Amino acid sequence: MENLELHSSELKQRLLEGTTIVRREGKVIRYDESSAPNPLLTIFPRSENDVAEIVKYCREKGLQCFAQSGGHNWRVRNHKKIDVVICMRTLNNISIDETAQTVTLGGGTIIGELVEAVTAKKLEVATGVCNTVGVLGTLLHGGTGRYTGKYGLGIDNLLSINIVDASGKLHQDINRVTDPELWWAICGAGSSFGIVTQATIKAYPQSNDGLSWNCTMIFTDPSAPELERILEAISKTPMDENMSLQCSFACLPPTGLPSLIVMPWYYGSESEAEKVWGRLLDPSFKPSVKNAVILPGNKVNEGNDAICTMGGRKPGVGMGIERLDLAAFLEVWNLWTEFTKIEGAEGSAILIERFSKAKSLSIPDSATVFPHSHRGIAYEVVCFPIYKDETLDIKADAFSQRIRDIWIQKCGNPEKPRCYGACAGFDEPLEIIFGGKERVQKLMKIKKKWDSENYWGALFEIV
Incomplete structure (x- = not known):
């Protein structure tokens, strides 16, 4: 004891x-x-x-x-x-240099705090889509969000860090120039090398006064033909830098019926948004709910607050896929609806995200451990079993694994599966997470230098 x-x-x-x-x-x-x-x-x-x-x-x-x-x-x-x-969380200080257009933030800062701070200065930053998520937790493993199309990944906007290594030594102002080898590894696998206590990132002047268009369309208990039309509209819509999309499966009150929630987003005016999302906004679609709003910069993520609540058991797993295959989509939908019928698992969800990746892919593949194969993922998909009873763990794991296998086999490349590291399951090989054997070998060499005992092995077993 x-x-x-x-x-x-x-x-x-x-x-x-x-x-x-x-x-x-x-x-x-x-x-x-x-x-x-x-x-x-x-x-x-x-x-x-x-x-x-x-x-x-x-x-x-x-x-x-x-x-x-x-x-x-x-x-x-x-x-x-x-x-x-x-x-x-006690280290959540934020300092903004408006002249240099940079933000320096403490390691405990969450996304909502950062968004509020930069919006007050009429600036914006590349960050994630949930206000309660730690900024550095999402950024160090890639970092996707509303502005990915405009500014690339979070790691592409990282300028410097302070980090405590496995011996307890604080290293300050680590950047691409001072230690290019460590920087390559930090940008995608940062939590495996120490505790980042402070970071400086790029900031940008707001576009359109920070105002963006966000639409919520809820299709309650949709039919297979209706799902097919929705998928076709999503797939055939070209994504520009001002667009992003979220789709989720959820059983919504008061009926509790399975619903598909489609949320197209556009950084611009309503008239421009209606043009670029024309296929999805076709009047022939008949969602149960359709609500479009104009959001200020500090409200851009508020629609996701409900899915980011703390507590409960949520052993999720994510995957990167290339296409929305109808048969696979229906199979996943049916498996999900069956799982939500289990008492206590009604809140389980599936999330699909789509961002423009051109800006992210403009970064050389050799620049970071986060590979081009992941930068170019068409859709990020995540399965969220949500429940409280730990006796459901085995069923939840089997459910997640089945969903993962369907995505890989029918919507991706089974020979080269893709997995966004922050959403990986426990059994994902490092070659999948970091894009190949050579990259992993390089990563392990750097790891041996900085953390030979794998003290920081909670998220990735890089040994």
């Missing part, structure tokens, strides 16, 4: 006065609790040096630590071995 009083007392002597340390009863709830740590202690650092001291202490005492900000990643491999969680 660990001496918690001793650990707490010794740590407080090394950290800034007033640093909060709590036991298991005060642990931070994660988005997915199926692989959530149950730490002896959770510590809320007040500075970057606090983070470094916590890591040093853990290494000295043989404790395993783990950092989280938003807490949304679901693939915490060694969750049962984690003794100390470093909750980075």
Whole structure:
């Protein structure tokens, strides 16, 4: 039994006065609790040096630590071995240089905080689509969002970082010039090399005064012919830099009937949006609900708040696919509707996202560990089993795996499956996540230099 009083007392002597340390009863709830740590202690650092001291202490005492900000990643491999969680949310400072058009943010900043801060300065940044997700959690593994078409991935807009390594040393102002080898690895596998305590990213002046068009179309219990027409409209719509699309399967109140929610988005005026999304907005479609709104920059992600709530078990798995095959789509739809009939699993969902990838693909394939094969994914799809009863874990895993196999076999290339790293399941080979054997070998060489014991192995087993 660990001496918690001793650990707490010794740590407080090394950290800034007033640093909060709590036991298991005060642990931070994660988005997915199926692989959530149950730490002896959770510590809320007040500075970057606090983070470094916590890591040093853990290494000295043989404790395993783990950092989280938003807490949304679901693939915490060694969750049962984690003794100390470093909750980075207390490091959420944001500094904006309007002249240089850069933003420097603490490692605990969440997307909603960043969006609010830059919108107030009439700026925008490449970031994810859920307000409660940690900025760096999504950015370090690629980073897709509303502005992917205009500005590329989050990693393409990263300028510098501060990082605490596996020995507890704080390295400041790491960038493409100071350490090109580490930078290549950080841009796509950053959490496997340390705790990023601060980052500086690019910012851009708002277009169209930050106003964007967002439409929600809900098709309740759609027929197969109706689904076929919707898929055809989506597939045949060319995507420009101002467009993105989200589709989700959900059982919505008050009826609880299975529904397809289609959300086209356009960064521009309503009249322009109606032109580019003309196929999907065809009046012959008869959704149960159709609502189009103009959103200011700080509200761009609010439609996703409902799917980002914390707690419960959500052992999801994602995949990259090339096409929306009707037969596969119907098979997935039927499997999903059957799973949602299980008591307690009614909230389970499927998410499909589409972004323009031209800007992302303009970055050389050699620039980052995040490969072109992933940069060019046509559709990112994620299966979310959502429930609370842990006895459903086996059924949920089988359900997710079946969905994954259908996507790969019928909507992608079974010989070269694609997987966005932040949405990967536990069993995805590194070659799939990082785009091939040679890239993985290079990554492992850098890993050996920076973390030879694989101390930071919670998300990817790079050894």
